[in-house]
Amino acid sequence: MARYLYSLIFYLITPFILLRLLYRAWKAPAYAARWLERFAFFPSRPLNKPIWVHAVSVGETIAAAPLIKSLQQRYPDRDIVVTTMTPTGSERVRALFGDSVFHVYAPYDLPGSVKRFLRKVKPETLIIMETELWPNIVHYTARSGIPVILANARLSERSARGYQRVRFIAQPMLQALSRIVAQNAADAERFKLAGADDASVVVSGSIKFDFSIDPSLEGKSQKLREQWGVTRPVWIAASTHQGEDQPALDVHKKLLKQWPNALLIIVPRHPERFKSVYQLCSSAGYKTAKRSANDLLDETVQVLLADTMGELMLFYGAADVAFVGGSLIESGGHNPLEPAALKMPVIMGPHVFNFEAICHELSAAGGLKFVGSAELLAERVGEFFEDEVYREDVGLAASSVVEANRGALERLLNEIDYELQEYRVRHAHRKI
Incomplete structure (x- = not known):
């Protein structure tokens, strides 16, 4: 009986679902x-x-x-x-x-x-x-x-x-x-x-541990780093949602004071937000390049907007530190295993209910750091920029969790x- 009532309601709201599709x-x-x-x-x-x-x-x-x-x-x-x-x-x-x-x-x-x-x-x-x-x-x-x-x-x-x-x-x-x-x-x-x-x-x-990495990825990512400048510090804000882009840009402003040539790669989760995030970066005063336009990325570029699909692993491989989005807001967080498998230190906000067990296992191993605010995010990224040995140790700890759970x-x-x-x-x- 409950399912029949559910079906009736679904039929009745179908016009509104189609209107929502039209809006999207x-x-x-x-x-x-x-x-x-x-x-x-x-x-x-x-x-x-x-x-x-x-x-x-x-x-x-x-x-x-x-x-x-x-x-x-x-x-x-x-x-x-x-x-x-x-x-x-x-x-x-x-x-x-x-x-x-x-x-x-x-x-x-x-x-x-x-x-x-x-x-x-x-x-x-x-x-x-x-x-x-x-x-x-x-x-x-x-x-x-x-x-x-x-x-x-x-x-x-x-x-x-x-x-x-x-x-x-x-x-x-x-x-x-x-x-x-x-x-x-x-x-x-x-x-x-x-x-x-x-x-x-x-x-x-979790079968999320059983993904494989394209053997050519390391070479492709290294090539990107050579274009950007191998020695410049690079961090990525991946799969960001509305409400996370501005904090990431605020964090980057703080980092630039100590590392003037630092680069932020910002990867919005949803393609429909590419344009608005670009406008946000530009209005904040950052020199911003678009991946889709193949913009020249010299050391004066401060933010790279990754406005393409299917290249997230490439950008992870070219960065030093990964912040995984959907976690500073109550969206539940996105997959931390991809950067972890690449031996990267992972940072996430407190809202990780989509990957709760995985995140806490990574954290217990020392491969993931939780932050509750943009201020703490800036501190954590700065610590990884400051200490290469610490960064590598945390990345190896993250990677070990992936390997142990296959x-x-x-x-x-x-x-x-x-x-x-x-x-x-x-x-x-x-x-x-």
Whole structure:
């Protein structure tokens, strides 16, 4: 009954969702395209025993990349279907996989759209990355006898409290999942308390530790440093949100007093903010270069605006110190493992509930430093600029955490193997 009421409300608010899409398209034109896909209207093609992987946006797509590549190697006879919800996620899928996967936007969680999508794609399993759970997608997929696996699953205390408030709809949804493969024991326990069946919950660790680094990255990053000036101190404010750019610029002003040739690389999380962040940098009086314009970056340039997509690791590799955004404001923080894997000291604000266990493990090892304000951020960056040995020690500590936690991907793949085998057995019995 609860899900029917939810579906009715979803139908009623759909016009407002479309108006929001229109508003977002005003800021980011990519949102204006491919609306019909969101209602499962798209040209279909024959797919062979497809595995459907859903990753909502850029972060989940990057995290899913090693999984998708492993599935392609493990099941070369199967098609991989990848869905996202955002244009930036879509761009990442296309950049990473091209035509080797079938990619469309995920259907809105309306019964008609979900059933239409299932009829067209006919998946043999659905793998949902992290926390992107939708009641109708889970219900109709599971009702079709298709295993639904929540992979690399995490549930923060904040989200768990939200699930408790809507337990009447969350519990049936969680119980319809074939497997919840949680990142850690705390996440697993929160899923159980929210209503998941104990037997369906397993712990694999986080597959975010299992990403690989392009062997050519070091050379490319070094080439950038040579263009900028090898000896100048460089720090990066990565994946920043509104409310973090100005503090980063204020920090840089303080740093320039002691290191006049210091360079800040600022990487806004959302492409629609590139223009406004550039204006912010310019109005603050900084000589600012744009990556997209291939501006000359001599030592007089104080800020580089990284207004391109897919180059974050390149910029991490070219910097000395990394501040990871989404953490000075209550957005939950972004992935600290990428700079950590590059042996960089990592700094984050206090709001890291999206990566809580990972951040605290990095912090306990000495590889991540928390700050609660722009003043403390300036102090920490300055300490790393001042002491190269300290900077290297903290970077090595961060890297050691990444190396020690690899292996979650193989454990997740084993769970997927099991569910696919069970599906084939059930399917074979139905045919007899």
